[in-house]
Amino acid sequence: MKLAPIRYAAPATMDEAIALLGSCDAKVMSGGQSLMPIMAFRLATPELIVDLKKIPGLDQIVIDDQGVRLGAKVRWCDIESDGRLAQANPLLAEAIKHVAHYQIRNRGTVGGSVAHADPASEMPAIAACCEAVISVIGSKGARKIKAVDFFISALQTSLEADEVITEVLLPAWPAGRRWGFQEFARRRGDFALAGIAAFYDLDGQGCAANAHIAVFGASDRQHRLPGAEAALNGRPVTPETIAAAASAASAEVDPPSDIHAPGEYRRALVETLTERALAHAAK
Amino acid sequence: MIAVTTMKIEFEVNGKAVSADVEARTTLADCLRYDIGLTGTHVGCEHGVCGACTVIVNGAAARSCLMLAVQADGEKVTTVEGLSNDEALTPLQASFRKHHALQCGFCTPGMITTAHALLTHEPNADEERVRDVLSGNLCRCTGYISIVEAVLDARVAYGSKGE
Numbered sequence: 001m002k003l004a005p006i007r008y009a010a011p012a013t014m015d016e017a018i019a020l021l022g023s024c025d026a027k028v029m030s031g032g033q034s035l036m037p038i039m040a041f042r043l044a045t046p047e048l049i050v051d052l053k054k055i056p057g058l059d060q061i062v063i064d065d066q067g068v069r070l071g072a073k074v075r076w077c078d079i080e081s082d083g084r085l086a087q088a089n090p091l092l093a094e095a096i097k098h099v100a101h102y103q104i105r106n107r108g109t110v111g112g113s114v115a116h117a118d119p120a121s122e123m124p125a126i127a128a129c130c131e132a133v134i135s136v137i138g139s140k141g142a143r144k145i146k147a148v149d150f151f152i153s154a155l156q157t158s159l160e161a162d163e164v165i166t167e168v169l170l171p172a173w174p175a176g177r178r179w180g181f182q183e184f185a186r187r188r189g190d191f192a193l194a195g196i197a198a199f200y201d202l203d204g205q206g207c208a209a210n211a212h213i214a215v216f217g218a219s220d221r222q223h224r225l226p227g228a229e230a231a232l233n234g235r236p237v238t239p240e241t242i243a244a245a246a247s248a249a250s251a252e253v254d255p256p257s258d259i260h261a262p263g264e265y266r267r268a269l270v271e272t273l274t275e276r277a278l279a280h281a282a283k
Numbered sequence: 284m285i286a287v288t289t290m291k292i293e294f295e296v297n298g299k300a301v302s303a304d305v306e307a308r309t310t311l312a313d314c315l316r317y318d319i320g321l322t323g324t325h326v327g328c329e330h331g332v333c334g335a336c337t338v339i340v341n342g343a344a345a346r347s348c349l350m351l352a353v354q355a356d357g358e359k360v361t362t363v364e365g366l367s368n369d370e371a372l373t374p375l376q377a378s379f380r381k382h383h384a385l386q387c388g389f390c391t392p393g394m395i396t397t398a399h400a401l402l403t404h405e406p407n408a409d410e411e412r413v414r415d416v417l418s419g420n421l422c423r424c425t426g427y428i429s430i431v432e433a434v435l436d437a438r439v440a441y442g443s444k445g446e
Contacts, residue, residue: 001329008307008353009286020286029351036310036349037330048286049307051354077343101419102397103334106343107350187418 003039010051014137014164020050022139022162028052030073033100033108034116058111058166063088067172072111072165080105089173091129091199094181095122101189111165119154120191120217122183123168127151128222129197129214130170138163151221177201178208178237180277183217184269192217193261194269196249196277200232208232213245213274218255218266225252228274237282246275292356296321297365305352312336314352315362323363323392327421334420337393337400338362344400363392366399374440375399375433384433386424393420398434406441408434 011017020026026048029035038044052058052073061082062069068089070079076099079085085093099122100108113123114134127134127147134145139162150157159165183195195218200211211229216222228249235241255266293302296319303318315324315338324347327333331349338347339361367373372380375395385391394417401408401416408416413434414427422430 002313003308003310005288005306006308007286007288008290008351010353010356029354032351032354033331033346033349036351040330040348049351051351053354101334102401102416103337103344103346103419104331104349106340107345188415189418 001040001042003036004042004045006039006046007048008051009048010054012054014055014166017050017052017055017164018137018139018162020048021164024048026050026161028115028164030112031075031107031109032112033104034112034118052164061085065172066169068092068170070110070168070170072109072167074110076100076105076108079110089130089170091173091179091181091197092126092170094179095126095183095197098122098181098183098185098188098192098195104189110168114150114168115157115159115165117151117155117157117221118191119219119221120193120195121222122192122195122197122216124151124222125195125197125214125216126170127168128216128224129199129212131212133169133171134165135167135169136163136165142166148223151223153220156221174201178281180280182273182277182280184273191260194218194255194266194273196270196273198274198277198281200237200281203234206236207234208237208241209234211245213249213277215249215253215270218253218270220256225249225274227252232278237278239279242275242278242282245278246271249274290353290356292353294355294357295359297361303352307351307353309352310348311338311350311352311355311360312347314355315347315360318352321362321364325389325392327389327393332421333390333393334397335390335393337396337420339396339400342400342403344397361396363395366395375402375437378433378437378440379430382429382433382436384426384430386426390420390422390424394422394430398437402434402438402441402443406438406443408438410435 027046058071058073079096132147179199198213200208203209211232228245231245231248250271255263257263325335327335336347
């Protein structure tokens with residue numbers, strides 16, 4: 001339906017943006033690809049939209065010894081066309097292929113997706129899996145938030161009302177790291193019914209170490225699966241180990257039922273997708 | 284910077300400078316249809332699912348129901364009207380006609396704008412890529428096979444070297 005009445009501002013500086021955000025019930029707009037639909041449904045009826053379009057910067061992908069730094073205004077199409085990422089963080093590069101449809105990929109942004117925190121979206125899953133550090137700035141200054149502390153529940157984060165995401169840092173990706181990404185959606189680009197992002201390193205004996213397995217679409221938020229990770233760590237990655245990890249993963253989620261799929265179906269998807277993601281990693 | 288409820292916006296539509304006084308809540312789709320008078324842009328779902336309202340903003344396909352008109356201030360927008368001329372069918376239009384790539388026609392403006400944006404950037408897009416991109420545009424007459432064929436056939440006009 002049509003949007004409820006709003007006020008609009010496109011400030012030229014971050015300071016002005018923060019002041020506007022603190023002045024009333026305001027929402028940040030970057031690409032608007034998540035915010036516009038929820039405003040059209042009138043699930044969100046902010047008084048004021050603060051558009052980041054005139055604020056300089058925030059649109060770079062920087063790869064350095066710390067890892068991959070994604071500016072908040074980096075769009076999906078920017079990630080898709082950045083050939084460096086296949087090496088710098090192949091899990092990210094693969095996951096972003098699944099984000100939304102063509103037109104939305106031209107406008108949707110990293111910061112917008114992370115701030116929106118839809119439980120079925122890919123970027124928060126990568127943030128959770130990779131232990132991303134999310135940089136934000138607000139009236140009380142800048143701070144860095146770990147992904148595990150950032151995503152609280154469906155569409156809920158630890159962002160304050162006057163805070164803006166500036167950057168998402170994905171820590172450095174060692175050579176030789178094994179990874180897999182699996183998502184099940186009715187059509188590519190649609191919301192995931194469930195998905196798994198996973199990686200592990202290999203220790204001197206060829207066993208899995210430092211396993212990180214994150215689920216999305218099957219919980220109220222993106223989060224890691226410590227039971228599945230424990231089933232993998234310290235073991236050679238055989239079909240038996242993978243099956244044990246997948247089984248642990250499905251036991252760790254309690255997906256709700258909705259019009260798209262019953263909870264039991266999503267739980268079964270988590271097991272299957274964990275198995276496939278780890279099988280891809282082990283190849 | 285003062286927050287506004289209405290704003291005079293100036294932007295370029297199909298190569299011509301236009302302006303409109305719009306409420307901040309007006310979508311670009313509604314602005315194009317009601318303020319600029321270009322009703323070729325169709326509004327289907329109004330929440331970014333159906334793709335019928337696709338326009339080209341600064342060279343990139345975008346859903347005009349997922350943009351506020353005020354966000355288009357200063358930008359260059361191409362609508363489906365900008366992809367035709369009075370003399371003859373464009374190669375993309377001719378290909379849609381040849382392949383019977385439309386039935387009721389409601390989704391067609393979004394299909395044409397999306398296909399044009401895709402082939403402009405990727406004239407050698409293969410069938411899988413065309414299908415992937417068009418998956419964001421719903422056709423409820425179930426005409427996808429002919430639409431995909433029409434887009435593939437139009438590639439040569441965009442400089443495709445062929446497969």
